[in-house]
């Protein structure tokens with residue numbers, strides 16, 4: 001409940017005035033609906049009574065029928081305006097919330113982000129936000145509109161019919177409404193949550209199936225994975241069926257409550273009319289208004305049926321929106337004379353709960369134009385060290401100095417301009433080679449083909465691409481269309497295009513033959529003669545290309 005309230009506050013605070021106007025209009029629409037039925041009931045009964053009494057000629061048909069027309073047209077126009085205002089405000093608020101969730105995901109620590117599956121992030125950004133569209137439209141606004149309309153009807157019935165009618169109608173709606181809505185919310189909570197969870201599981205399983213189809217097929221697991229996805233489909237169907245059933249029962253219960261309220265109004269009004277306290281036409285007002293008031297609970301009932309779905313979504317969305325902000329200094333630190341390009345002092349990283357440190361303590365320096373090789377057994381912490389040096393992971397202790405200033409004093413954009421990391425598995429986009437390379441170039445040089453070819457030459461990829469469609473060679477998702485080694489070299493070319501003062505490469509020669517590995521490393525060094533290069537490698541031959549070697553042991 002707390003999460004739902006917090007998200008409702010987040011959504012409403014940016015569009016407060018639009019929601020207030022929408023609420024006023026929805027109260028006007030509901031009040032007009034009740035007034036329309038009440039006036040129509042009064043009109044028909046009064047006209048009939050005038051006819052029976054032989055005074056039909058003297059009865060004023062025009063004003064009531066004009067009132068009916070005004071209420072009917074006004075209600076339709078009001079409904080249109082209310083939908084326009086509140087739906088528009090909701091869509092705008094949700095678009096902003098989606099932006100906040102996206103920003104929250106990007107503020108997550110690097111390792112948490114790396115573990116967040118694509119389907120999971122997609123669900124947070126789409127399904128969870130979509131689930132919240134009913135929060136204002138089907139819960140918050142209808143709740144206040146229902147309270148205000150019931151209060152207005154109470155006052156109207158008190159004065160136009162009898163106080164007893166007003167009390168009976170309000171009591172039946174209040175008690176019946178609370179009971180029906182509470183029961184709907186409680187019984188629908190679990191199936192609504194289950195339907196949403198299953199829907200998200202279907203999306204995740206479908207994405208996994210599409211993306212890893214080949215791996216699953218060769219591992220003989222395709223059928224098992226498909227069965228898993230189908231089980232999620234069946235679970236979602238079952239939950240939806242339960243929700244439909246609950247919807248039908250609560251709809252019937254609400255119809256019963258409104259019937260009961262109308263019957264009570266008819267009986268009390270009829271008695272009062274018999275006693276001559278009010279006219280039969282006035283008694284009819286009570287009956288018809290009581291019927292019309294069912295509308296106040298209809299939308300709310302639908303909203304409460306979705307409560308379980310919204311609650312889960314609100315909790316997940318809120319957790320991401322509340323991701324703490326990263327400290328980002330505004331200005332780059334002043335250059336310090338004589339400082340090393342990069343220096344680490346007693347650098348240690350230890351993951352929470354790990355029995356031993358990932359690496360360290362490590363102290364070393366890197367000068368411009370120097371090449372540092374990092375070696376060590378698998379799992380020794382080489383990739384973790386590169387991520388730490390790149391500022392993606394915080395060290396547990398020790399210091400990293402970039403041009404003499406602590407890494408955390410560098411603003412994000414200056415830091416990224418200063419150093420580039422090519423991880424073991426780089427992301428390549430679906431699109432052309434040029435589009436993939438342009439990511440590394442400033443917008444004004446995004447079409448600098450000469451520079452692109454230079455980088456491709458450096459990693460020995462130019463020949464392969466000349467034999468195909470050059471920079472327009474089209475790649476599928478994750479570099480499909482290139483061999484593993486070519487995809488790796490394309491990622492290296494992209495990093496080199498940035499011409500960073502510090503280039504960090506995680507196993508750049510993995511999967512390359514000796515000649516290509518040698519050519520790629522020497523090509524990169526030739527392209528970036530001033531850069532400090534740190535690279536991780538398990539290949540003995542690569543040591544000959546480094547000025548120094550740092551071995552990390554487990």
Ligand SMILES: Nc1ncnc2c1ncn2[C@@H]1O[C@H](COP(=O)(O)OP(=O)(O)OP(=O)(O)O)[C@@H](O)[C@H]1O
Pocket residue numbers: 111351358376377378379380381382383384385
């Ligand atoms: N995201 C993570 N969460 C928890 N532990 C991790 C994570 N990433 C790596 N590790 C663990 O940290 C240790 C160091 O991993 P790292 O990838 O840095 O090793 P590495 O030396 O680069 O290995 P390799 O040569 O096989 O690439 C390993 O024991 C690994 O299991």
